[in-house]
Amino acid sequence: MNITNAEENYLKAIFKIAEKENKAASTNKLAEVMGTSPASITDMIKKMSDKKLVNYTKYYGVTLTSEGSKIATNLIRRHRLWELFLVDKLRFPWHQVHNIAEELEHIKSDDLVARLDAFLNYPKFDPHGDPIPNAEGKFTIRSQSPLSDARKGQKYVLVGLKENNYDFLKFLYDQGFKIGSSITLLEKSDYDHTAKILLDGRSEILLGAVVTQNLLVRNE
Amino acid sequence: MNITNAEENYLKAIFKIAEKENKAASTNKLAEVMGTSPASITDMIKKMSDKKLVNYTKYYGVTLTSEGSKIATNLIRRHRLWELFLVDKLRFPWHQVHNIAEELEHIKSDDLVARLDAFLNYPKFDPHGDPIPNAEGKFTIRSQSPLSDARKGQKYVLVGLKENNYDFLKFLYDQGFKIGSSITLLEKSDYDHTAKILLDGRSEILLGAVVTQNLLVRNE
DNA sequence: GAAATTATTTAAGTTTGCTTAAAAATAGAT
DNA sequence: ATCTATTTTTAAGCAAACTTAAATAATTTC
Structure with a gap:
């Protein structure tokens, strides 16, 4: 099944809301995070529910299916690997890499991600200290x-x-x-x-x- | 003015046709190169003509304006820099980099290109031997x-x-x-x-x- | 140079991801 | 428990970049 960039971004947003608030993402919260109108969210979420990327209950909220969660985790992996590349290899200051990584994360090639990971020496954390999930989607936990x-x-x-x-x-x-x-x-x-x-x-x-x-x- | 990825691809295709055939790009040729229908080409070219990216004469063909040419050259620069990165740094075989570079070339950041160029040591040629235009759009010529x-x-x-x-x-x-x-x-x-x-x-x-x-x- | 072929354009319609405005459902306050 | 405020959904519509089918222009062929 084909996943568009927009869908990937929705998955990531839902993942991050769930991680932070520990509950289903509401339409309004998603609209705020995505910078769109609540109507757009309802619209998009319905399609993504048909595609089994999210669990959607009207007037309640959205959670990720295991398929959706896998895609979101992979997207975060790609984002953080690229951020590390930008800072460590291209010498970007760490506050200037987010937007570029938002674009780079959508490049569709598993081989690319695997090779980038190897090039960077299988890093566990990005330049901001956030964990980079490994190829299996596992995040490293640390005491802090x-x-x-x-x-x-x-x-x-x-x-x-x-x-x-x-x-x-x-x-x-x-x-x-x-x-x-x-x-x-x-x-x-x-x-x-x-x-x-x-x-x-x-x-x-x-x-x-x-x-x-x-x-x-x-x-x- | 905002240039979409699709528009960038049209500019690149027109540039390459002009380079190879030394004349204005025809609707059919463009359709073949872009993998779309001739009707789509006419449609898109009209809009790009309004934006002063191309010179369009009905039933005759399309050429690039200087603005369009500048963008096309820059896109080729980005494409070839990324191809070199993929082969030299990520160790991709040279026949596997084209499609990935087709995506990477659209990342919108001049700073990124400048830093990538520096990271690769201001290369003049890509892994296939094609010249990489410099930041001013100049191609290196060599005897061959x-x-x-x-x-x-x-x-x-x-x-x-x-x-x-x-x-x-x-x-x-x-x-x-x-x-x-x-x-x-x-x-x-x-x-x-x-x-x-x-x-x-x-x-x-x-x-x-x-x-x-x-x-x-x-x-x- | 008229007819036939080919190339191009126009017209109408599709999908994706968005918009605004109005309607409906839920949650909160009294 | 009812009224109000908030949230969410529905409905209608838009722009980008496509599509197919039909119409028109240009080019070839005889």
């Missing part, structure tokens, strides 16, 4: 906690980000943060969740609450 | 002649191919040919244009007329 929960004086490694929005990424990029950076917590305020850190043994940086809560680190 | 015109006993370098069809490429790939291969002409028949060559100092190969006429070489 927000920097806001960290202990003063301890040394951490930046492993991920809770938010991937452009401005946040650009801010971090400009400060010199990247996945794998070492972060030593010099000072912290339990009152307002700000912190002073030493980044990669080089620069002392003051961070506000929003930043410390969205940086995911692991010990040592 | 078909192997069928070569002289017995002389040593040559394979620089290009007259035909890029799948079966020809696969045949050559299976024999071990690639751009840059050394070819020594051991025997040749002026009667039927067959030849016996030494490829890369390793293997002696007998070639038929079609092959010798479609291999482009230069001396030494």
Whole structure:
């Protein structure tokens, strides 16, 4: 069966909503995420339900069938592999790769993905620290906690980000943060969740609450 | 102005027809190349004429405007850069890259192309020996002649191919040919244009007329 | 140079993925 | 439990890029 780019995007959106909210995706939420009208969603979802890509219950919401889930996972795999390629090989800053990867992820060739994976050395995480599902669709899980929960004086490694929005990424990029950076917590305020850190043994940086809560680190 | 993927493909087809036949592209020829009906061509060409991408004269044919030519050249640049990436970096055999590059060439990012170009070291030719126009749209010209015109006993370098069809490429790939291969002409028949060559100092190969006429070489 | 063949265009219609506006169902407030 | 507000669906319609069938123009052939 042929899956269009638009359908792939719907599957991905439903997957991400389910992952975040842990429930069926509503028409309105999907419309918001996809940047279309709710009417378009109902329209499209009906067709995708006929194709057995999603389970649709009127006035309730949409979930993925196992077929739909497989396609969504594969799409995320492709997206994240391309993001890593763009950052590691083409030297793009990490806040500039999302839109390009949104296009690259739709290239239809399993061989291409397999070879790209090999070229990048079968990576487990993308440049933002998000896990790259393997060819079987398995995500690697890692231990992590927000920097806001960290202990003063301890040394951490930046492993991920809770938010991937452009401005946040650009801010971090400009400060010199990247996945794998070492972060030593010099000072912290339990009152307002700000912190002073030493980044990669080089620069002392003051961070506000929003930043410390969205940086995911692991010990040592 | 927004150019769709379909429009880009029309521009490329018109460019290639003009290059090969040295005249305006006819509706039927375009239909054949694009794999659509002649009626679709007329339909589309009219819209593209309104957009000043092509010059269209009813019942006569289509040529590119300078704007259209610029876009077509850029598309060829992108196509050939991606083909080189696929062969050199992802280790695809050269007969398997065309279709994937047909998709990759439509990714809309000038920055991506510039970085890919740099990553590949500003190459002048793709894996099939076709010239890659530079960022300004300039093609590199090189001296070349078909192997069928070569002289017995002389040593040559394979620089290009007259035909890029799948079966020809696969045949050559299976024999071990690639751009840059050394070819020594051991025997040749002026009667039927067959030849016996030494490829890369390793293997002696007998070639038929079609092959010798479609291999482009230069001396030494 | 008229008739026949071929090439091209026009006309009408299709599919995909979207839109707006109106109708219907659900959920929330009192 | 009813009224109101919100969400969702239905209906009608649009643009892009196709299709087939019919009409028209150009080219060949005799």
